[in-house]
Amino acid sequence: MSQEKPSVQSQHDENQIVSERRAKLEALRQNGNAFPNTYRRENLAAALHTQYGEQSKESFDEQAIKAKVAGRMVLKRVMGKASFATIQDMSGRIQLYISNDHTGEAVHAAFKHYDLGDILGAEGTLFKTKTGELSIRVTDLQLLTKSLRPLPEKFHGLTDQEQKYRQRYLDLIxxxxxxxxxxxxxxxxxxxxxxxxxxxxxxxxxxxxxxxxxxxxxxxxxxxxxxxxxxxxxxxxxxxxxxxxxxxxxxxxxxxxxxxxxxxxxxxxxxxxxxxxxxxxxxxxxxxxxxxxxxxxxxxxxxxxxxxxxxxxxxxxxxxxxxxxxxxxxxxxxxPEYTEKQLSSRDFLTERLTQLGIHYNPNDGIGGLQLSLFDETxxxxxxxxxxxxxxxxxxxxxxxxxxxxxxxxxxxxxxxxxxxxxxxxxxxxxxxxxxxxxxxxxxxxxxxxxxxxxxxxxxxxxxxxxxxxxxxxxxxxxxxxxxxxxxxxxxxxxxxxxxxxxx
Structure with a gap:
């Protein structure tokens, strides 16, 4: 199982990222509990897609369907007065729309400093974007857990096989x-x-x-x-x-x-x-x-x-x-080169196993020798x-x-x-x-x-x-x-x- 060790530069970059994220965590600690446990999710991404994914864009404006989700942020696109993020929960992914108008300037400004891997809670109403993607227009956004380590680059997943097995949690993410x-x-x-x-x-x-x-x-x-x-x-x-x-x-x-x-x-x-x-x-x-x-x-x-x-x-x-x-x-x-007579002969079996370099127990009977030949061939x-x-x-x-x-x-x-x-x-x-x-x-x-x-x-x-x-x-x-x-x-x-x- 071949693997490439991280380069000195990549290790330095990761250490720098961890240091920056720890600084953000310390700032959160200064403002209160950095790891709150009061948020309660009400909806899963997959269930929302199943129930509302086929509805027309216009129908959402009439119904104002509420949704309250939570998950790990895996994609982020920051713009001026509005931004998009995608969170992933146990069932799948759903897109969030964060804006000054609906989420509030202060919360949106804080979001811009959130990192991929952070775990968020988001509440709002469902809508569909111009491209038809089911999304949540966020009215309340909370940072629930600060992620200190970066996800694999560009979120393409792990390619190192041993890292997948050793850090299964990262593989699952x-x-x-x-x-x-x-x-x-x-x-x-x-x-x-x-x-x-x-x-x-x-x-x-x-x-x-x-x-x-x-x-x-x-x-x-x-x-x-x-x-x-x-x-x-x-x-x-x-x-x-x-x-x-x-x-x-x-x-x-x-x-x-x-x-x-x-x-x-x-x-x-x-x-x-x-x-x-x-x-x-x-x-x-x-x-x-x-x-x-x-x-x-x-x-x-x-x-x-x-x-x-x-x-x-x-x-x-x-x-x-x-x-x-x-x-x-x-x-x-x-x-087909073997005959029943040959496979019933102890001498033939021991000679053949020796020729093929197959290990066998010298004390085995014909049945054990047959099994050794079967197992290897x-x-x-x-x-x-x-x-x-x-x-x-x-x-x-x-x-x-x-x-x-x-x-x-x-x-x-x-x-x-x-x-x-x-x-x-x-x-x-x-x-x-x-x-x-x-x-x-x-x-x-x-x-x-x-x-x-x-x-x-x-x-x-x-x-x-x-x-x-x-x-x-x-x-x-x-x-x-x-x-x-x-x-x-x-x-x-x-x-x-x-x-x-x-x-």
């Missing part, structure tokens, strides 16, 4: 597209919540700090609780706690919340991220695939108004049934929605084994636009099998696998009381928002992504 992304993110999450509640799921909250990290193969962040004198871990997944709730009789539950994984940062990974996890008793993974298709179609139709969306100049159509393939079927589909090619099914048991420590083949599990991962969006399976509810798999994970951890799971004896105890047949799934909210907002990086859809310490 200056970039309408950024505001749209995060508005859409909120709508996506709310629509998912509405869909699940409509299907009688109960929203719950489970712990964020775990005495034993579990629910996913990932390296956790660790901390220490002083009063209890015990190690704790930020959760890598809520799965084991949610399934404890199903044991307790809460048979349809979901949680939308944060997970934390101590791993690398990339365009698709942030160490703190948002997940949806949901569980339903007396269902299996095939039901979840159908349910997920329905949910994503519902979200697309509700939020975007269409089931066809564009991502990175390609169209993704959610109206069509999602494809379903095994790992080996997917590899052979996108790489095929995953990025899965653009259209596709469920990859029948994952090896050795890499699925919490999933139920297939009745037809105990070496694989009733599990899927959903891929869209070349990345994993969801992971779901029929839950393993055999406490003895789960205990054996935890033991295998514990041995892997002792052998140096930092992402292997711990042995969770209380979870085994919960299973011994009886977990009904259950299906569960996790969906990465951040990656889903990337998809729906056509964002190339996960940092574009997280308000405050993790960054290196600022120098």
């Amino acid at each position: 200056t970039n309408e597209e950024t505001r749209k992304v995060f508005t859409l993110r909120s709508k996506i999450i709310q629509t998912i919540r509405d869909f699940l509640v409509k299907h009688e799921y109960l929203e719950v909250e489970t712990p964020m700090m775990h005495p034993i990290p579990g629910g996913a193969t990932a390296r956790p962040f660790s901390t220490h609780h002083n009063a209890l004198d015990m190690a704790l871990y930020l959760r890598v997944a809520p799965e084991l706690y949610l399934k404890r709730l199903v044991v307790g009789g809460m048979e349809k539950v979901f949680e939308i919340n944060r997970n934390f994984r101590n791993e690398g940062i990339s365009t698709r990974h942030n160490p703190e991220f948002t997940m949806l996890e949901f569980y339903e008793a007396y269902q299996d993974y095939t039901y979840l695939m159908d349910f997920t298709e329905d949910m994503l179609r519902f979200v697309a139709e509700t939020v975007l108004g269409t089931t066809s969306l564009q991502y990175q100049q390609q169209i993704i159509d959610f109206s069509k049934p999602f494809k379903r393939m095994t790992i080996t079927q997917a590899i052979m589909t996108f790489h 095929t995953e990025h090619l899965l653009f259209e929605p596709i469920f990859i099914i029948d994952y090896p048991a050795e890499v699925s420590p919490l999933a139920r084994r297939s009745n037809a083949n105990p070496d694989i599990t009733d599990r899927f991962e959903l891929y869209i636009a070349g990345r994993e969006i969801a992971n779901g399976f029929s839950e393993l509810n055999d406490p003895d099998d789960q205990a054996r798999r935890f033991m295998a994970q514990a041995k892997a951890k002792e052998a140096g696998d930092h992402e292997a799971m711990h042995y969770d004896s209380d979870y085994i105890r919960a299973l011994e009381y009886g977990l009904p047949p259950t299906a569960g799934e996790g969906i990465g909210i951040d990656r889903l928002v990337m998809l729906f907002t056509d964002s190339p990086s996960i940092r574009d859809v997280i308000l405050f992504p993790q960054l290196r310490r600022e120098e």
